[in-house]
Amino acid sequence: MYQTIVIGGGPSGLMAAISASESGDRVLLIDKKNQLGRKLQISGGGRCNVTNRLPYEEIIKHIPGNGRFLYSAFNTFDNESIIQYFESRSVKLKEEDHGRMFPVSNNAKDVVNTLLTHLKDNKVDIRTDVKVESLLFDDGRIIGVKAAGEDIKAAQVIIATGGKSVPQTGSTGDGYIFAQQAGHTITDLFPTEVPITSREPFIKSKVLQGLSLQNVALSVLKKNGRPAVTHQMDMLFTHFGISGPAALRCSQFVYKEQERQKKQEINMTIDSFPAVSLHELTQRIDQLLTSMPDKALKNSLKGLMQERWLLFLLEQAGVNLDLTAHHVKKEALARFIELLKNFTFTVNGTLSIDKAFVTGGGVSVKEIVPSMMQSKLHDNLYFCGEVLDIHGYTGGYNITSALVTGYVAGFNCRTATQL
Known part of the structure; x- marks a missing residue:
């Protein structure tokens, strides 16, 4: 006994x-x-x-x-x-x-x-x-x-x-x-504390696989478009979706939002410059481009962030990578800066519970x-x-x-x- x-x-x-x-x-x-x-x-x-x-x-x-x-x-x-x-x-x-x-x-x-x-x-x-x-x-x-x-x-x-x-x-x-x-x-x-999955074409094509972003703000959005949660940490793109500390912390909120939205795909956003406002970022980029007017845009912005992420967002904004600052349309440049602050993509869930921490x-x-x-x-x-x-x-x-x-x-x- x-x-x-x-x-x-x-x-x-x-x-x-x-x-x-x-x-x-x-x-x-x-x-x-x-x-x-x-x-x-x-x-x-x-x-x-x-x-x-x-x-x-x-x-x-x-x-x-x-x-x-x-x-x-x-x-x-x-x-x-x-x-x-x-x-x-x-x-x-x-x-x-x-x-x-x-x-x-x-x-x-x-x-x-x-x-x-x-x-x-x-x-x-x-x-x-x-x-x-x-x-x-x-x-x-x-x-x-x-x-x-x-x-x-x-x-x-x-x-x-x-x-x-x-x-x-x-x-x-x-x-x-x-x-x-x-x-x-x-x-x-x-x-919970598990990688997040996505069917986005850029995930399936593995164009960003292995890319790590430092100190970004990753958000899970509610149905009304407002953040359910935001975590400012590092994240990683994988062959099936996203991982890294920010993604792991967001994962339980992906599950909860999917439950609320009846298993539909939900939106997430990445803010690459969470400490800087859209206005401040626009001014910073304008100054960079003004100081190097004859350089190709992809080269004049090279120091702004990791090159793979930069090139990807420029392409997403419809910017010709070889154009100089003189020749880039203001609308395309504005779309690019918006993506820096608010890149939106869909996710369809997480890995299974046996893969969770x-x-x-x-x-x-x-x-x-x-x-x-x-x-x-x-x-x-x-x-x-x-x-x-x-x-x-x-x-x-x-x-x-x-x-x-x-x-x-x-x-x-x-x-x-x-x-």
């Missing part, structure tokens, strides 16, 4: 098992893969972006999927707690751009090994390569789990199985099945006690991590959510046994 069983050995499950076992309670961690912490090991390009050091308000803004639900949990364990946890265990962290925190060693294994060592120190029982088949019930009450044909009893169960993204790490949606067995609602699942949707947070991660339907059932309907942007926000909710779930299991 265990006090707590934790299902899932990702970041939230590891932290939940550690937290639940801090007072010496008998805890079992079960994972269907043969290696714990697989998602942590590959996160941040193998460097592991363990958290983010921005203030609460900024962290919540970067978790557009129910981030506000985490406020209560932050009172128990927060991003600074995560930093203190690892640094007190000799994993020194460094802060990079936008508050992202990485181990100084740039090695995700240091993060994973710290968690595994703590599990061992707390004498947590670990079973890998074991698949949980279902929750166990007795007269409507959860009494444990059935795993590999065996009934394993526990006073409490924590579901930390992840979502459906990055399935090679073991996140294949098992937790949603267990949650539904317990009567919980699963909100619509969708891919993060799963949108999950166990409805309306059915969870936010300060405890406890089910409102069963007082001995807890949820943490990506199985919940919480999703953020890349940059340490999802791992922060996983570690915080994992710690809080484990803490409250530990507290429950002391009552």
Whole structure:
């Protein structure tokens, strides 16, 4: 008989098992893969972006999927707690751009090994390569789990199985099945932080494939033409659409707009000069052309941006690339400048959820006690991590959510046994 069983050995499950076992309670961690912490090991390009050091308000803004639900949990364990946890265990962290925190060693294994060592120190029982088949019930009450044909009893169960993204790490949606067995609602699942697809001729022709644009403003447009969201970051053209940080952040809004617009193709725009107004940009280009009146337009504007993007937009505006500034029609030049500020193209969706970095949707947070991660339907059932309907942007926000909710779930299991 265990006090707590934790299902899932990702970041939230590891932290939940550690937290639940801090007072010496008998805890079992079960994972269907043969290696714990697989998602942590590959996160941040193998460097592991363990958290983010921005203030609460900024962290919540970067978790557009129910981030506000985490406020209560932050009172128990927060991003600074995560930093203190690892640094007190000799994993020194460094802060990079936008508050992202990485181990100084740039090695995700240091993060994973710290968690595994703590599990061992707390004498947590670990079973890998074991698949949980279902929750166990007795007269409507959860009494444990059935795993590999065996009934394993526990006073409490924590579901930390992840979502459906990055399935090679073991996140294949098992937790949603267990949650539904317990009567919980699963909100619509969708891919987030995922590349966006397009059927535009310039995408199909691969004319821009591999081109990276720096610090542009990428927007998803509503049906009325106004931006649903804008992200000013780098982006990349691919053979199927667009990718890169700005596209990944826009992807969930592409999904949501398609849902609103009944799966129709939707518009996106690129502003190549987000810090400059249309009027200012027009003046800048006029000055450039005036200073080099006898040069071909494509040469006099060469320093303005990457050459492939420049030539593409000039062609889109109907400008003859070999004409000099003297001979370019004002209307064509105005169209070109407009495209610099507002290049509009259609997209038809995103790559599938198994290609996404993060799963949108999950166990409805309306059915969870936010300060405890406890089910409102069963007082001995807890949820943490990506199985919940919480999703953020890349940059340490999802791992922060996983570690915080994992710690809080484990803490409250530990507290429950002391009552």
